[in-house]
Amino acid sequence: MAKPVVLHLGDDIKWNHELYKQLQDKFTIERSYSMDRETFKNALKTKQFGDFAAMYRPFWNTGGEMGNWDDELISLLPPSCKIYASAGAGFDWVDTKRLAQSGIIYCNAAAACTESVADAAIWLILSTFRNFSWSSTAARSLDPAQFSNANRNIAAVTHNPGDHSLGIIGLGRIGYRIAQKARCCFGMRILYNDIRRMSSDVEGTIEATYFERLDDMLSEADCVLVATPFAGDKLLDTAHFDMMKRGARLVNIARGKLVDEPALVRALEEGQLVAAGLDVHYDEPNVNPTLAKMSNVELLSHTAGASVESHIGFERLGMENIMSFFETGKALTAVNLQWIEQPKL
Numbered sequence: 001m002a003k004p005v006v007l008h009l010g011d012d013i014k015w016n017h018e019l020y021k022q023l024q025d026k027f028t029i030e031r032s033y034s035m036d037r038e039t040f041k042n043a044l045k046t047k048q049f050g051d052f053a054a055m056y057r058p059f060w061n062t063g064g065e066m067g068n069w070d071d072e073l074i075s076l077l078p079p080s081c082k083i084y085a086s087a088g089a090g091f092d093w094v095d096t097k098r099l100a101q102s103g104i105i106y107c108n109a110a111a112a113c114t115e116s117v118a119d120a121a122i123w124l125i126l127s128t129f130r131n132f133s134w135s136s137t138a139a140r141s142l143d144p145a146q147f148s149n150a151n152r153n154i155a156a157v158t159h160n161p162g163d164h165s166l167g168i169i170g171l172g173r174i175g176y177r178i179a180q181k182a183r184c185c186f187g188m189r190i191l192y193n194d195i196r197r198m199s200s201d202v203e204g205t206i207e208a209t210y211f212e213r214l215d216d217m218l219s220e221a222d223c224v225l226v227a228t229p230f231a232g233d234k235l236l237d238t239a240h241f242d243m244m245k246r247g248a249r250l251v252n253i254a255r256g257k258l259v260d261e262p263a264l265v266r267a268l269e270e271g272q273l274v275a276a277g278l279d280v281h282y283d284e285p286n287v288n289p290t291l292a293k294m295s296n297v298e299l300l301s302h303t304a305g306a307s308v309e310s311h312i313g314f315e316r317l318g319m320e321n322i323m324s325f326f327e328t329g330k331a332l333t334a335v336n337l338q339w340i341e342q343p344k345l
């Protein structure tokens with residue numbers, strides 16, 4: 001029997017060579033490398049990759065040159081395609097519901113970058129309490145006046161995070177790991193809001209308090225952390241910032257489009273919020289210029305998950321998802337099963 005075909009998107013794998021050999025033994029691998037949208041669409045229309053059964057994207061920095069996976073692209077996939085396993089935790093660039101309508105499972109790779117994202121979140125949380133952004137900008141200015149100003153004045157406005165509360169929006173795998181670290185390293189009190197409540201066992205491990213209503217948690221948390229996937233709608237706007245405690249902080253490691261940035265700027269300017277830490281931005285790769293100038297705002301270039309360990313994991317998990325699906329009928333980290341009838345191999 002002919003081996004099923006896997007379409008490998010993007011660069012060659014770099015780390016998991018033994019596992020890739022197993023993939024090559026079990027599947028015929030076709031490659032698209034880094035085609036732009038028109039070239040990729042044309043390749044699908046002319047069946048350049050044959051009737052592939054799976055798509056594998058091991059990295060988030062290549063293999064996405066065709067742009068967003070919307071109806072236009074998904075409708076060109078062959079009916080043989082059953083699973084798309086990709087790098088990355090977030091999947092705002094792919095319409096997973098539309099994939100499900102074509103019977104295609106989408107598997108993300110949050111499991112592979114959880115540790116890196118959680119570590120970066122801890123950095124951002126700490127920075128919003130201790131105002132490291134001000135201190136580091138002053139040191140890098142090479143201006144003795146700025147250095148002395150920071151050195152003299154920061155202590156009066158910064159705090160230890162311990163004895164403060166962290167309100168997590170979205171206690172998924174990443175949110176939970178951040179909660180563990182914040183509880184264990186800083187002794188923060190953990191609050192969370194999610195569409196579903198965790199078991200009392202899970203809550204017990206981090207001594208977490210559940211809030212069914214986001215608004216109730218916002219009015220209680222000293223630092224609000226956004227750790228929920230972007231589902232097409234903004235999550236936090238002026239009304240939400242107004243509900244937050246005066247002098248609270250905001251950290252976003254999820255997606256920039258979840259937060260109304262002009263509203264965040266206003267909340268910071270008015271002192272409603274005292275600090276923010278953002279790995280992600282509304283209009284990446286452009287950063288809001290007003291936020292960039294604020295010394296109480298820590299900014300990263302969407303690199304919370306960016307580590308060698310994450311990338312090794314992305315490669316592995318994508319292959320494991322595909323192999324598991326074809327061997328057992330079950331993928332390991334599918335995120336769109338709620339819209340899909342159990343696919344038949």
Ligand SMILES: O=C(O)C(=O)CO
Pocket residue numbers: 087088089090091113117253254302303304305306
């Ligand atoms: O994996 C992702 O989607 C991330 O944004 C991690 O930072």
